[in-house]
Amino acid sequence: MPCRRRRRRRRTRIVLLCRVLKVARSSYYAWCEGEAARRARQAADDAPIHEITVVHIVSRHTYGVPRIHAELRGLGRRVSRKRIARVMRECDIRGATRRRRRSLTRRDKKATSVPDLIGCDFHAERPGIKLVGGITYLPTAEGWLYLACWLDLATGEVVGYAMAGHHRAEFVVDALNMAHGRGGLEPGCVVHSDRGSEYTSTPFRDRVGEL
Structure with missing residues (x-):
């Protein structure tokens, strides 16, 4: 009985919180079920963070996603370009971009x-x-x-x-x-x-x- 009451109270709190936050209960339970997948993805992201940071520092903070991806491929690391872009974006790692020069010539x-x-x-x-x-x-x-x-x-x-x-x-x-x-x-x-x-x-x- 005590366990059943605790489960009821917990369910009541979840219903109340979902109502206050205007979130469907199905969305909450889906989020809970995806916790394991999120942890797995975070573990997969943690692995290349160090290599990306090292390559970026060695390049004097100039390499962007394409060149870092090429460097890691050259080192035998199988990391997708999209993952590198997402990790760099989340860690605020940016490559240097050349400023596009505009022409001053007004052709006659x-x-x-x-x-x-x-x-x-x-x-x-x-x-x-x-x-x-x-x-x-x-x-x-x-x-x-x-x-x-x-x-x-x-x-x-x-x-x-x-x-x-x-x-x-x-x-x-x-x-x-x-x-x-x-x-x-x-x-x-x-x-x-x-x-x-x-x-x-x-x-x-x-x-x-x-x-």
């Missing part, structure tokens, strides 16, 4: 008629006859700044540059002015760039003509 559709004076010949016999230029952007304490450079193909040196919070036409003109002032450019010097609107703009082309 009118520039298709501009001839390519360099082609594939990026060799110069002497300084001041061939320059190549481009624009990039850099994170600074002031925020993102744009950098325009002119490189002399003979020496590999940056002979002109300019930094600004924009990349309008005057920005690349300033870099060209510096290159002209300190690069010893010869008459007929070729300045090569992409066909972005900064380099096909009227101010830039006028300055090239003046120099």
